[in-house]
Amino acid sequence: IIKQATQLLNSKRKLMIEDSNIDDSKLKNYLEPQNDEEEEEPIEKMIINKKKENFQVQIRNSKKKQILQNNRVKMYQKYVKEIIHENGEQSQSIKSMIPEHILQSPQKLQIYLNQFIEDFKKEFENYNPQDYSALFKSLNHLRQFSFLQQSASVITQLIQSNLHNILIQLISPDSDSQLRYEAAWLLTNCLAASNCEDLDFITRNNYVNISEAFASLYQLWDNEKLFEIGIWGLTNLCVDIKEAAELFYQKYGFEKIEEKFITYQNNIDIQENLSWMMTVFSQYNKIFTKADKMTFLKLAEKQVMQNTNSSIQHYGIRIIYQLTIDDDCCQAIVKREKLIDFLLQLTHNSQYISYVIGIMGNIIACQYEVSQILMNHNILEYLSIALDNVRVDVRKESMWC
Structure with missing residues (x-):
């Protein structure tokens, strides 16, 4: 392709020179085709x-x-x-x-x-x-x-x-x-x-x-x-x-997943399995409709703030973390001030701190103008504490944030 483009360019330039008063000798070196070996290397x-x-x-x-x-x-x-x-x-x-x-x-x-x-x-x-x-x-x-x-x-x-x-x-x-x-x-x-x-x-x-x-x-x-x-x-x-996740989502979707949580609200095992399922599928959220993203965010917020089961709460935080790749979800989270305060409080929990800092970093990366909102929630105070964490990944996330 490069050879053909060069030849075409040279031929066009020669035509331009023939129609002008420019001396060919001045552009001789420029117009001569390059050596094949030098070009291929x-x-x-x-x-x-x-x-x-x-x-x-x-x-x-x-x-x-x-x-x-x-x-x-x-x-x-x-x-x-x-x-x-x-x-x-x-x-x-x-x-x-x-x-x-x-x-x-x-x-x-x-x-x-x-x-x-x-x-x-x-x-x-x-x-x-x-x-x-x-x-x-x-x-x-x-x-x-x-x-x-x-x-x-x-x-x-x-x-x-x-x-x-x-x-x-x-x-x-x-x-x-x-x-x-x-x-x-x-x-x-x-x-x-x-x-x-x-x-x-x-x-x-x-x-x-x-x-x-x-x-x-x-x-x-x-x-x-x-x-x-x-x-x-x-x-x-x-x-x-x-591919299996995309196939399932395209055919069945998650329109009724909220109803499933309500139906089995007294069954912890099914609640955990549904939460795990949401966690897995949220990593493919680029294929989601906006409505499904908001549904996942709503359910994850409940899992984080209202559920006493540590496994379900952990799944909820991971879901939010994966959803914050999306701008719409970031904007929606910023409007949930209670959720932001609750998440920042979880930086004291070694199990959740990496995800929480990641969530905040993703929000800032998606919407720089919301930085002041997070500042109003004293995010710098939590980040300074995180910088002293013994875990390298937490310190890296904090520096990035």
Whole structure:
């Protein structure tokens, strides 16, 4: 392109010279085409530098993705320990299904599980909707296998066996509610505990079907168990797969999410799961309508200021932090003086301080004219305290703000 542009420019300049009284000799050096080798060298360097830059970006993104998934796997393993600790009977039932000598040997456990999966697939092929007791029992056992201490290797084995294709079918509205629940729970465990390679394997060509399967459960308000597992599964899928989040939002949206909070206001588990779902989706708020952004902000404000549950409050702060990337949300927050005062008070909380300072910094970056409003709320006093914080990230955020 550069060569062609140079030749075209030279030809035009020559025509101009022919029509003028300018001496050709004076512009000889200027008009002569450059040496190809001299011209190609900087272009090659530019291409190489660009490739290096793209490669570095890929490395940063892959590292970030790996860190996120490692954290999620750790959370799942912690969840497994809590499940086993709280429910000793379940732990005993797992041990009763698998002999101790098999549990102690990873190789024997792998062989045992492979055989169990193959038997389950045969049961599914002969599945009779009128009598699903045998299939349900096997499905329940598979789910309990995912709670083993060796859950990471078990999850990988379940995923690599293409079991998720069967689970997607069992979650469909045509199946019995018990089967749908067990299948959704197991599929969610696979998503939650999978590493990068396994997650890519399970979602590469299936994220649309998985999203639709969980969305069908999310629509069931009247069934508390299916609704909750729908939220949980959908969120575990969308936390890493942006395309799945966009697909769900475009098709279903969040028009009735406020009603869902009201419906389940006495169910802390569902409240937490809905808050977590909002936290995950708020990172994709660029695709939101303005109305949905304001709804999320309104709900997050309630979660922060009125909720006594620390997890829900934490989710609320993270939602506000992610929404402040948007100018409309920043303007809306500035008008909520009580919210600003409340957030600034949270700078004394080590768990929230980084998010709060980030929120204030985002507001100033979006709307410089609101700086005086924040000054009226004594933000400098809180920032000066934050500058003495032992955490480097907090001090950096404070300096940026």
